[in-house]
Amino acid sequence: MGDSEVEAITDADATLGESPVWDGVRQRMLWVDIDAGDVHTFDPRTRHRTRRRYGAPLGFVRLADDGRLVLGRGGNVYLAGSSTSELVAGVEADRRENRLNDSAIDAAGRLWAGTMRRDATGAEGALYRLEWNDGTPTVRRMLDSVGISNGIGWSLDQASMYYIDTATHRVDQIDFDLVTGVLGNRRPFIQTEAARPDGMTVDREGWLWVAFPSHGQVRRYSPTGKLDGVIEFPVRRVTSCCFGGAELDELYVTSARDQNVPPGAAAAGGSVYRCRPGKQGQPANRFTTSRFLP
Ligand code: ZN
Numbered sequence: 001m002g003d004s005e006v007e008a009i010t011d012a013d014a015t016l017g018e019s020p021v022w023d024g025v026r027q028r029m030l031w032v033d034i035d036a037g038d039v040h041t042f043d044p045r046t047r048h049r050t051r052r053r054y055g056a057p058l059g060f061v062r063l064a065d066d067g068r069l070v071l072g073r074g075g076n077v078y079l080a081g082s083s084t085s086e087l088v089a090g091v092e093a094d095r096r097e098n099r100l101n102d103s104a105i106d107a108a109g110r111l112w113a114g115t116m117r118r119d120a121t122g123a124e125g126a127l128y129r130l131e132w133n134d135g136t137p138t139v140r141r142m143l144d145s146v147g148i149s150n151g152i153g154w155s156l157d158q159a160s161m162y163y164i165d166t167a168t169h170r171v172d173q174i175d176f177d178l179v180t181g182v183l184g185n186r187r188p189f190i191q192t193e194a195a196r197p198d199g200m201t202v203d204r205e206g207w208l209w210v211a212f213p214s215h216g217q218v219r220r221y222s223p224t225g226k227l228d229g230v231i232e233f234p235v236r237r238v239t240s241c242c243f244g245g246a247e248l249d250e251l252y253v254t255s256a257r258d259q260n261v262p263p264g265a266a267a268a269g270g271s272v273y274r275c276r277p278g279k280q281g282q283p284a285n286r287f288t289t290s291r292f293l294p
Contacts, residue, residue: 022244109288114149151200199240243281
């Protein structure tokens with residue numbers, strides 16, 4: 001797949017790197033270290049990095065339409081500016097053993113964010129939809145009995161949501177109504193057998209890129225669910241991926257520390273990787289904070 005030579009762009013300093021997202025306005029990549037509670041940024045032109053501490057567990061970072069960051073910490077969603085952090089909503093006051101995990105913004109500016117048990121067992125997580133309605137944030141539980149809520153994406157025609165509950169070893173396809181945000185029929189789309197899918201992104205042509213921490217791979221699938229190619233990484237626990245760079249032609253891949261490898265070893269994990277697989281991503285959707293569209 002193109003020139004998919006893999007380069008580590010950071011030291012292996014994350015415990016659980018996740019949630020990569022490209023900010024096209026500020027031309028920088030952002031991601032979280034869930035266990036450290038940090039948001040990291042990387043500017044590929046200058047290679048300048050920043051790290052900001054918000055507190056663990058920090059499940060995700062996404063972008064809002066007003067320039068703030070959308071953060072999922074513990075069971076709460078925040079909007080974080082340069083000096084302020086505003087609580088938007090809590091999703092699971094009744095499920096203290098859970099925390100927010102991966103998330104995505106749909107094309108209408110809604111936040112979709114899932115949960116999991118902090119110990120990664122059971123199926124007591126859920127998927128939530130958060131949107132701004134007449135100045136009020138509104139949360140709805142959209143899927144229940146989720147093990148580890150992870151990657152979320154959409155088909156190019158917006159008629160399908162792709163959804164990964166890692167515990168199922170599947171990518172599911174769910175009928176999606178962009179106007180109402182309602183989910184319909186859910187069915188298995190990709191069966192991954194022994195492999196455990198984690199985060200994902202959808203490229204400009206509607207193909208899926210899925211990270212497999214069980215195998216040290218990112219796999220590309222066609223819009224019909226056919227395996228098209230595999231990128232191998234020097235570490236096993238690759239967690240999620242996202243296109244970035246000025247042309248959206250660089251694939252950024254987060255990773256986590258592998259407890260089976262001695263710290264400091266080359267395969268210990270915790271770096272962010274980059275490669276150029278010859279494809280382009282889509283600009284990141286932004287959370288709509290001012291109004292609800294359409
Ligand atoms: Zn994940």
